[in-house]
Amino acid sequence: MYLSDLTKNQQAKVVRVGCERALACRLADMGLRKGAEITVKPDAPLGDPMHLMVLGYDFTLRKKDAKHIVVEVL
Amino acid sequence: MKKFTIALAGNPNSGKTTIFNNLTGAHQHVGNYAGVTVEKKEGICNYCDYELNIVDLPGTYSLAATSLEEIVSRDFLIDTKPDVVVVVLDSANLERNLYLAVQLIEMKLPLILLFNMCDVSKARGIEFDLARLSKLLGAPIVESIGRKHMGMDKLKKTIVKVAEAQSIPEVKIQYGDDLEKEIYNISKLLEQYETNLIKHYPAKWLAMKLLDHDLDLQKKITSQEVLAQLKKSTTIIEENYGDYPEIAIADMRYGFISGACQQTIKQTIEKRHEISDIIDAVVTNRILGIPIFLFLMYLTFQFTFTLSEAPMGWLESFFGWLADFISSLWPANSHSDLKALLVDGVIGGVGGVLVFVPNIMLLFLAISLMEDTGYMSRAAFIMDRLMTKVGLQGKSFIPMLTGFGCSVPAIMATRTLENRKDRLITMLVVPLMSCSAKLPIYMLLIPAFFETSIQPQVMFGIYLLGVFLAIICAWILRFTIFKGEITPFVMELPIYRMPTLRGVLIHMLEKSWEYVKKAGTVILAISIILWFLSTYPKKTEFSKNYDILIEQATNIADKHELENQKKAELVEYTLASRVGKLIEPVIKPIGFDWKIGTALIGAFAAKEVFVAQLGIVYSEGETDEDSQSLRDILKQSYGSLVAVCIMVFCLISAPCMATIAVTIRESGSWKWGAFQLIGLTVMAWIVTFIFYNVGMFFSWGVS
Numbered sequence: 001m002y003l004s005d006l007t008k009n010q011q012a013k014v015v016r017v018g019c020e021r022a023l024a025c026r027l028a029d030m031g032l033r034k035g036a037e038i039t040v041k042p043d044a045p046l047g048d049p050m051h052l053m054v055l056g057y058d059f060t061l062r063k064k065d066a067k068h069i070v071v072e073v074l
Numbered sequence: 075m076k077k078f079t080i081a082l083a084g085n086p087n088s089g090k091t092t093i094f095n096n097l098t099g100a101h102q103h104v105g106n107y108a109g110v111t112v113e114k115k116e117g118i119c120n121y122c123d124y125e126l127n128i129v130d131l132p133g134t135y136s137l138a139a140t141s142l143e144e145i146v147s148r149d150f151l152i153d154t155k156p157d158v159v160v161v162v163l164d165s166a167n168l169e170r171n172l173y174l175a176v177q178l179i180e181m182k183l184p185l186i187l188l189f190n191m192c193d194v195s196k197a198r199g200i201e202f203d204l205a206r207l208s209k210l211l212g213a214p215i216v217e218s219i220g221r222k223h224m225g226m227d228k229l230k231k232t233i234v235k236v237a238e239a240q241s242i243p244e245v246k247i248q249y250g251d252d253l254e255k256e257i258y259n260i261s262k263l264l265e266q267y268e269t270n271l272i273k274h275y276p277a278k279w280l281a282m283k284l285l286d287h288d289l290d291l292q293k294k295i296t297s298q299e300v301l302a303q304l305k306k307s308t309t310i311i312e313e314n315y316g317d318y319p320e321i322a323i324a325d326m327r328y329g330f331i332s333g334a335c336q337q338t339i340k341q342t343i344e345k346r347h348e349i350s351d352i353i354d355a356v357v358t359n360r361i362l363g364i365p366i367f368l369f370l371m372y373l374t375f376q377f378t379f380t381l382s383e384a385p386m387g388w389l390e391s392f393f394g395w396l397a398d399f400i401s402s403l404w405p406a407n408s409h410s411d412l413k414a415l416l417v418d419g420v421i422g423g424v425g426g427v428l429v430f431v432p433n434i435m436l437l438f439l440a441i442s443l444m445e446d447t448g449y450m451s452r453a454a455f456i457m458d459r460l461m462t463k464v465g466l467q468g469k470s471f472i473p474m475l476t477g478f479g480c481s482v483p484a485i486m487a488t489r490t491l492e493n494r495k496d497r498l499i500t501m502l503v504v505p506l507m508s509c510s511a512k513l514p515i516y517m518l519l520i521p522a523f524f525e526t527s528i529q530p531q532v533m534f535g536i537y538l539l540g541v542f543l544a545i546i547c548a549w550i551l552r553f554t555i556f557k558g559e560i561t562p563f564v565m566e567l568p569i570y571r572m573p574t575l576r577g578v579l580i581h582m583l584e585k586s587w588e589y590v591k592k593a594g595t596v597i598l599a600i601s602i603i604l605w606f607l608s609t610y611p612k613k614t615e616f617s618k619n620y621d622i623l624i625e626q627a628t629n630i631a632d633k634h635e636l637e638n639q640k641k642a643e644l645v646e647y648t649l650a651s652r653v654g655k656l657i658e659p660v661i662k663p664i665g666f667d668w669k670i671g672t673a674l675i676g677a678f679a680a681k682e683v684f685v686a687q688l689g690i691v692y693s694e695g696e697t698d699e700d701s702q703s704l705r706d707i708l709k710q711s712y713g714s715l716v717a718v719c720i721m722v723f724c725l726i727s728a729p730c731m732a733t734i735a736v737t738i739r740e741s742g743s744w745k746w747g748a749f750q751l752i753g754l755t756v757m758a759w760i761v762t763f764i765f766y767n768v769g770m771f772f773s774w775g776v777s
Contacts, residue, residue, distance in 0.1 A: 021287075023562045024317075024327070025318065025321060025324070026138075026140065026141070029138060029324060030564060030566075031169065032318075032325060035327060041351075042355070042358065044458060045358060045363030045460035046364075046460065049455065049458050049468070051358065051567065055167070055169045058350075058354075058566070058568075059298070059566045059567055060563055063520035065562045
């Protein structure tokens, strides 16, 4: 399952971050890396980007990029 | 008195700016880091017998050197070797905030960890075993609540203690056997081949940073041996770890953090719905989100324009009084060039610009309120989808909004965009967001040519036209010169906070001061130059002998008529009019005469000069400027179509010199500045041409 498939209030664990190098590195800096737990909050009013919670703080990611992150629903 | 240099590091939204303001009070100095355009804030804090020079580093999440801010922070820490680095951490969001702290531990600098916003973490039921955590992280921890000034004394005391002792963190981050081995291999070669470089950077740290994919440092390596080893090591780690080395390093850092946190942090209550979540449920709601966003934007404009009316009136009266006072220093009815220079040139020019200070202050007040509450990043979140459709992204929204205030800080605000293409597109279209300096032009023309009932709509229409053109231009640029993917949108959505009065005021004053400085320097100089251009050369031989004719005239009307004719001849003879006439053939097709052309030359230097310049051109052509305002004169001379054309042309055409200068500086090339200047001017001409000819065809507002 991919992060982009999740809907609000779902929780998941990151299995693999398959984004391109610079983004993968930036996400790792922000705490979104293999093994991290993610909570999905409601998307932006126009349906994109996603509103995510990692390590207890909130941030945004577009669905286009979330498509490359493999997760396991908790 | 002993002096120490203290660097303030921290994540964005960690409350670093508040701590900086608390420590330095009014003793701040804003400059730039050498050679780059990253803002450098410094301030002095006196404590006991010490003078602490506090340097506020740019807020970053990491020191990975993926942005200019990160490179600047890293270089500052290495080059200057501050006596103490204070890391400001949001204690309610500790793990991610510690990630930056770990990178500072790696750099072996004397460190203090400031657990800021500890009221928020307490409210969330987070309990720290500070003594143990401090031991595990190898640095003293101070708790603080920046917005309530709490913990500041303890912080200063600790700063002095650490600075005197020069105690560096004695902890070691474990990167695991594979990484450690490769770091060792690279560092050995560095010691052998890069002797100059390792005088500057510690070899082991440099080796680790090279593996961490720090491209900026990689560029500094000249030795082929080192580069070959780096390549080899990278392959080994990728094979063993199954990921890029920098991800492996990030994993190890987070491993270290969670190890330290697990032993020392207790969450006593389960996480419940927080106020921030509730606010988000409303303001980013699928149905309510956009209406609320639009309403807030509307409110911002209402607030800015309605509240600024009264203080602007006071300023106007003040400058009127000042002009009268200076005139009264000369005998009545005497003609003095100095008097004219002071009254018409200096007060007319600079005063006309300073009148808009209340407006600008209120706009920046609204913008800082949105930033400090945390709504600004929600606005970017809400707008991202739309912005990507036109080739921009959510973060471009903030510079675009700031553009309504002034293009200069707006273009500087594009620094938050990491991708160069995104940044350049945003920078190039920002001037289309009608800045407050263009406002005097609208405020002068709209009441003169339109009925009160439709004035707000005309004003709104002009602003909308700017936004519309910005969208079109961004779209065209994205699909022509700047082809390519839009960069990922990874942005923190900080929790909502009550802004502090102090923080908002400092932010607002800083930005407004930039505007006042511009009025005091560039605009003063331009006003004087323009006054000279529109005064000299003085015509001495006229077509008729006006002086005698005026004396002989029997009634007042004839007298005025003759005086007007004389002044008209005087004005036509000046340099400004000659230049205006020179460009008349070019601007005639868009409905402008040489008088407007003369004023446009002024506007070319700074938008707000247009009004002053028009005043100078016209006041000399009119006998009785006290009883007849500029508006009436304009109304007699032009139809409302020309008024619209002036506004449209000023909206789009070449932004002021300061904007072009900032674009050149921020883009790093004069070519982008020239592109912006020429592109916008050509577009202004085309759009105005369309407006004028369509208007003429239907005979709208021609009278």
